[in-house]
Amino acid sequence: MSVNIKKLDEGHYALDIRGFVCPYPQVLTIRAIEKLKPNEIIEVILDNPPSAETIPSAIEKQGYKVLEVSKIDKVLWKIVIKK
């Protein structure tokens, strides 16, 4: 089983991990970032409330940059990260 890291543009990707509960969104986000080249960007779409809270600080602790955290629906978030 796999999840597709979709290419939106050159150096710009999207990862849709709706349906995963904590801690999987965080684990998957970090794994996805590890596949990117430096300065590439990934948008992560998730619907797990605790992960939406904890992922930004976890990402920054790893040395990556969180460009945006936005709630795009009642239980849906987008986190934009730059490696």
Next chain:
Amino acid sequence: MELFLDDIEKFRDRYSLGRDRGEGSTNFLRIKVLGGMLTPDQLKGIARLSLKYGRGYAEITTRQDIQLHWIDPDRGVEVFKDLEELGFTTDKCGQGYPGTRYGDVRNMVSCPVAGLDRNELIDIVPIVKKINSFFLGKREYQDLPRKFKMSISCCGKNCVRFMVHDLSFVAVKSNDNVGFAALVGGSLGPSLPGPALAKPLNVFIKPEDVLSVAKTMVDIFNEHGNREIKPKARFKWLVDNWGIERLRGELEKRLGYALEDYSFDYSLIHYGEHTGVQKQKQDGYYYICAPVIAGILSSEKMIDIAKIAEDHGSGKVRLTTSQNFIIIDVPEDKVNVVLECLKNIGFPVEGSSIRWMTVACPSNFCGKTRSPNPKEIALEIVEHLEKNMGKALMDLNLSIGISGCSFSCAEFRVSDIGLEGTLVGNENEAKQCYNIYLGGSSGPNPSLGKLIKRNLEVGIVKRAIEALLLKYLDKRKGSESFRDFCDRHNLEELESFMGLSEVYTKDVVERNPSGTGQEC
């Protein structure tokens, strides 16, 4: 690009971490312990997990689980691998969904001395295993409107508090046949229609049909439970809206047969739990229940407990819904040795009933309280009462439930003395206080406790409880229970007994009513 999920996919329907918001912890791990039953290797394994991932701390919960905190989500998969090797899974608590999604079936609580108790009507362990195994890892049962909680009991005592679950099975006899009465719609939290005690379904269920009834009831909840808004999404809302007759009709329609009528007799249930030293039905063997105030353990203590169990019993340990543990299969000539060993590691099997029956929730971890939190004051209250009341306390048989908020995770609404946490004052300087409830009971005379006074500081609470208990001992009629004593007196009288008539309470801090309850 692909992210391969093989290692995650095998865990995702059986393991998760819950969200913490206090004590510097971001995530907790709730280890589902089937029937509260542990082998010594499992208990030692949990001790190692606690040390490796959770700062050596652990809690026994009211659903016979063990909870660890301070779990780093980056190490989640590693934690789950270790847990899998021990034979455990988790539930999906603590995801904090604001809507009516992703509810799951929680650990089924059961009599902690099933298979051992001299008074049990039937050994329920095989049934508990079947039900747990059926729901485990099934994705179709992980998107219920809300969580679904079940219990099963067999011993004639109120050890699983069967009145507070969505669905409870209580072993009974009908025409000399042993089977189960079912009760539905219990839940003590503020979800609509408010705190509710389970109602009898008026049916008799054969042991071999318990699984199909449980499955069908969860299916009914899944399909007909309210999915409009979260406050209406617990099973009790459906029970209240449909009524017992309609629910029974739907159950029988789906089962394909009519269930035998059965009128549940509450007088069959006796107050109390399995405490202290008791003979097992296996001749020459005893089980020993040690009180663990607020259910707090450490990795070292768990290792010690496992060793005592291995050296002097069969090695097996059980967990209770009042946050205690039981060492089972102790030969008669080893009982005193076990008692001595337990005393040496800090778990003396002695004292008043409140040592066994004081339950407190971990609201310090879910962030709903400030100090003193329920687990802190549980010990404080027990020690205060024991010091000030001495031998008089030994005459009492009562329960104390301490919850950090109205979610009633420590079941304060069905405790003889219930404390509900409130924050008093303005947001920046809020003080932790407690509301006092009296006379709750989850059987044999089920009732929700009466609110007596709000917003009391812990110092006042301790003295008020002491005053009340002394008055009860002085004024009770014969062997009148504490609950009946509270029932016999009105609010003003009870307030007066507690010395609270002249105590004035302050404003509370407005708090966000949303969020999830927790086991404690």
